[in-house]
Structures are given as structure tokens and as C-alpha cells.
Amino acid sequence: xxxxxTTALVSDRYSVYHNLGxxxxxxxxxxHIRREFLKLQAIKTQASLGxxxxxxxxxxxxxxxxxxxxxGQDFNKYDLGLREAIKEFERQMKSNANRAGLHAxxxxxxxxxxxxxxxxxxxxxxxxxxxxxxxSERVLRTPVVGRKxxxxxxxxxSAHLAxxxxxxxxxxxxxDVSVVDWLKSYLKAVAVNGGAPPSDVEKxxxxxxxxxx
Numbered sequence: 001x002x003x004x005x006t007t008a009l010v011s012d013r014y015s016v017y018h019n020l021g022x023x024x025x026x027x028x029x030x031x032h033i034r035r036e037f038l039k040l041q042a043i044k045t046q047a048s049l050g051x052x053x054x055x056x057x058x059x060x061x062x063x064x065x066x067x068x069x070x071x072g073q074d075f076n077k078y079d080l081g082l083r084e085a086i087k088e089f090e091r092q093m094k095s096n097a098n099r100a101g102l103h104a105x106x107x108x109x110x111x112x113x114x115x116x117x118x119x120x121x122x123x124x125x126x127x128x129x130x131x132x133x134x135x136s137e138r139v140l141r142t143p144v145v146g147r148k149x150x151x152x153x154x155x156x157x158s159a160h161l162a163x164x165x166x167x168x169x170x171x172x173x174x175x176d177v178s179v180v181d182w183l184k185s186y187l188k189a190v191a192v193n194g195g196a197p198p199s200d201v202e203k204x205x206x207x208x209x210x211x212x213x
Contacts, residue, residue, distance in 0.1 A: 010133045028119040031132035046103050175206040
């Protein structure tokens, strides 16, 4: 949260996210930009260009990690290094966006970065904001992979059930509880109770759960 009614959001540059309202500050994901340059690198004639720009982005990550890992005067030293690097990145990027004879895919990428540059550079002034949304995407990966395997939910109630279970499973993992052990224990208690939830349900809360011996 930034202020009382303003939220900073780290996301990819999907068009919908550009119009979330005046109370949302966009911080665009650098991992997605890096992937775009990796795609460019796959084009034979653009491999060298793509590789150089992936390295530039990797350096931005490195410099940002250095400043975040050092406090006090060291933070200022590494912060200055990051600011110099991002300024040079911007200069070269905008130069390429207007460069004649550049491959169409490369030019389009540089122009898109130029349009969204304010949101991409925002992490420099807001060190508390990560450079990418990888952590959020990793959290979503299990439900997404599951959906692709079981083709989604066939009804609204099953979709709600799936969402609730994924939330429970994530909480179990946060408390280092095996999802399989928890399910076996809980479902056994339900069976013993004639198919109804057990009366001592509190012992199945992730922070209270103990595997049966």
C-alpha cells in the first residue's frame, strides 16, 4: 500500500492492467521483459542483440540485489550504481526504439519498453517493490498446472471448492505440513464421524496439526 488509498501493483504489462484506476501505481515486471529478449534471442539474426540485452537486465537485477542487501552508506553507494545503470539502459533503449534499419520485432520491443518505462523504472525510487512478480506466479503455478490436467471445474460449486482447497494447501505448506498426511488424517476423521466434519476440527488447523503416529 502507498498512502491510504493508493496501491502499488507489480505485474506483467497485460493491457487490462494499464487501466486499473488512478489509485493503482503500476510497477511492471522485469522478468517478463527479460523473456521478451530471450524470444528475440531465438531469432537467428537477432541472437547477439537479444543476448546483450538479457545481460543488461541481469546486471540491473544484480545491482538492485546489492543495494537491497546493504544498508547505511553502502546502500547509497549501490543505489548510485543502479541509478547510473538504469539511466544508461534507458538511453540505449530509447535510441534503439528510433533506430533505422532495426529488425521489426526488436524495434517493436524497444518501443513497448519505452511506452511503459515509467512503471519499469519505478522500483528504483521504491526499493520496497520487487523487480518482478515471480513469487506471485510461483504461488499460482500449482492451481494452473492442475487446471490444465483436470480441465478446470465443471460447476461453480466445484470451482469454489477448488479455490478453498488450494488456499488450505498453501497454508499447510507455510507451516511445513504434508498435504498428503493432512488429507489422510482429516478424511479418516470424517469417515469415522459418519461422513460429517469431526467435532474436534481445531486440531486440523495447519498450526495445530500433528501427524498421527
